Amino acid sequence: MTAISGRAGRTVFGARSMLFASIALVAAGPLQPAQAAGAMPAQSPQWTVVHAGHLLDRPGQAPRGASTLLLRDGRIEAVRNGFVEPSAFAGAPADASVVDLRDRYVLPGLIDSHVHLTSDKAGVEGQLEGVTANIADLAFEAAVNARKTLAAGFTTVRNLGDEGGVTLALRDAVAAGKVPGPRIVDAGSAISTTAGHMDPTLGFRDDLHAALDVNGNTCDGAEDCRRAVRRQVGRGVDVIKIATTGGVNSRIGAGLGQQMFDDEARAIVETAHLYKKKVAVHAHGADGIAVALRAGADSIEHGTLLDDTDLSLLRKTGAYYVPTLSTVNGYKERLAKNPDAYTGEVRSKIEWRIGITGKALERAVPAGVKIAFGTDAGVSLHGRNADEFELMVAHGMTPATAIQAATVNAADLLGLADQVGSLEPGKRADLIAVSGDPLSDVTTLKHVDFVMKDGRIEKDLRAR
Numbered sequence: 122m123t124a125i126s127g128r129a130g131r132t133v134f135g136a137r138s139m140l141f142a143s144i145a146l147v148a149a150g151p152l153q154p155a156q157a158a159g160a161m162p163a164q165s166p167q168w169t170v171v172h173a174g175h176l177l178d179r180p181g182q183a184p185r186g187a188s189t190l191l192l193r194d195g196r197i198e199a200v201r202n203g204f205v206e207p208s209a210f211a212g213a214p215a216d217a218s219v220v221d222l223r224d225r226y227v228l229p230g231l232i233d234s235h236v237h238l239t240s241d242k243a244g245v246e247g248q249l250e251g252v253t254a255n256i257a258d259l260a261f262e263a264a265v266n267a268r269k270t271l272a273a274g275f276t277t278v279r280n281l282g283d284e285g286g287v288t289l290a291l292r293d294a295v296a297a298g299k300v301p302g303p304r305i306v307d308a309g310s311a312i313s314t315t316a317g318h319m320d321p322t323l324g325f326r327d328d329l330h331a332a333l334d335v336n337g338n339t340c341d342g343a344e345d346c347r348r349a350v351r352r353q354v355g356r357g358v359d360v361i362k363i364a365t366t367g368g369v370n371s372r373i374g375a376g377l378g379q380q381m382f383d384d385e386a387r388a389i390v391e392t393a394h395l396y397k398k399k400v401a402v403h404a405h406g407a408d409g410i411a412v413a414l415r416a417g418a419d420s421i422e423h424g425t426l427l428d429d430t431d432l433s434l435l436r437k438t439g440a441y442y443v444p445t446l447s448t449v450n451g452y453k454e455r456l457a458k459n460p461d462a463y464t465g466e467v468r469s470k471i472e473w474r475i476g477i478t479g480k481a482l483e484r485a486v487p488a489g490v491k492i493a494f495g496t497d498a499g500v501s502l503h504g505r506n507a508d509e510f511e512l513m514v515a516h517g518m519t520p521a522t523a524i525q526a527a528t529v530n531a532a533d534l535l536g537l538a539d540q541v542g543s544l545e546p547g548k549r550a551d552l553i554a555v556s557g558d559p560l561s562d563v564t565t566l567k568h569v570d571f572v573m574k575d576g577r578i579e580k581d582l583r584a585r
Contacts, residue, residue, distance in 0.1 A: 168217035173227035195576035230276030230551030232531035237499030267302030269504030274569035309358035343388035366409030378406035443495035479516035494527035520563035
């Protein structure tokens with residue numbers, strides 16, 4: 122029987138099957154009689170017609186007025202102007218299901234390129250959780266946060282920090298239909314150097330280090346960093362996450378500048394690309410951003426101190442910038458509740474981050490850098506992902522470009538452009554609906570009325 126190690130060295134046997142069978146019951150509700158009896162699902166095609174009052178089917182292009190989408194088995198079959206009845210579509214049965222969104226604005230399911238599903242805790246509270254929560258606790262927490270995220274209209278996420286394999290297992294459980302949640306692209310455990318931002322031993326006494334450092338995610342020197350990448354690839358990750366600079370939440374007074382040598386970053390990126398995995402890079406300082414981009418990184422997360430060299434490298438390499446502005450909301454809200462939520466060096470870095478957030482985006486937008494939407498939810502609160510839109514617009518983007526960042530651009534970054542990000546024939550039927558026009562008021566996206574993922578209605582708050 123497989124053993125899965127937790128953060129404090131705990132071992133849970135058969136964790137995946139037992140935990141997610143339980144989570145399925147809690148999150149998805151009781152089984153229906155046909156399911157309980159083991160009945161096979163219907164084999165005939167499932168047809169659905171969606172009538173949309175307004176349709177932003179291809180963000181970045183002009184929206185449509187009244188429109189109809191024909192869905193078959195969870196994918197988009199056709200998109201037509203006007204309200205078209207099922208009988209008008211060749212091959213579709215006249216009694217196909219009809220979803221009436223004629224008084225709503227419909228757009229693709231949103232994509233958050235930077236989340237951490239296993240927790241909403243941080244600071245001193247998060248440090249305590251690190252040595253008290255076990256794998257079962259984290260699994261249920263991740264399942265709840267995934268459901269919050271889906272209900273907020275985010276049908277796909279990239280999870281950039283895994284705890285003991287929890288979100289890798291959740292990814293598979295969601296894909297299998299066992300639990301509700303967004304489609305997950307997962308990075309496993311993020312890689313850093315010893316004493317780097319993702320070193321799990323930071324802030325804990327020495328005799329706990331062996332129990333905490335169980336995921337093999339720290340490395341020193343090029344050869345060791347290749348090993349660390351292969352370790353995550355072997356766990357089944359979709360993407361590699363690394364840190365080339367210090368972090369705001371790191372419990373160490375080492376600043377926010379470069380903390381990984383060029384040969385280490387290059388070894389990580391080359392090894393990841395060898396295995397066809399993209400590389401997302403946590404980086405605040407300009408020097409560490411440049412190291413990552415020269416190595417061939419695919420995205421820069423946070424990028425707080427982007428300088429002219431970094432902007433030039435972003436344009437040259439075509440890497441994406443993921444601003445994660447929402448972190449400041451999480452910091453402000455926790456400090457308002459508890460002024461001692463963060464202590465020492467972390468508190469001073471947070472105050473700096475609050476003051477400077479958005480300045481890099483204000484430089485990146487006119488520089489023509491490619492931007493993808495990401496919140497760092499977990500630092501900010503899960504289910505509040507759409508708060509990022511308001512901040513993006515406040516710091517230089519338009520509602521249209523912010524929405525494009527959370528759909529077309531994010532799908533491209535995640536390697537899913539052929540599946541999601543727009544509402545076109547052949548793509549997955551992931552769509553949301555809101556009452557107002559998000560191109561006029563992007564805060565409309567904070568109040569999603571209707572969510573469909575893979576053709577299945579996941580949320581419907583329309584008045585009946």
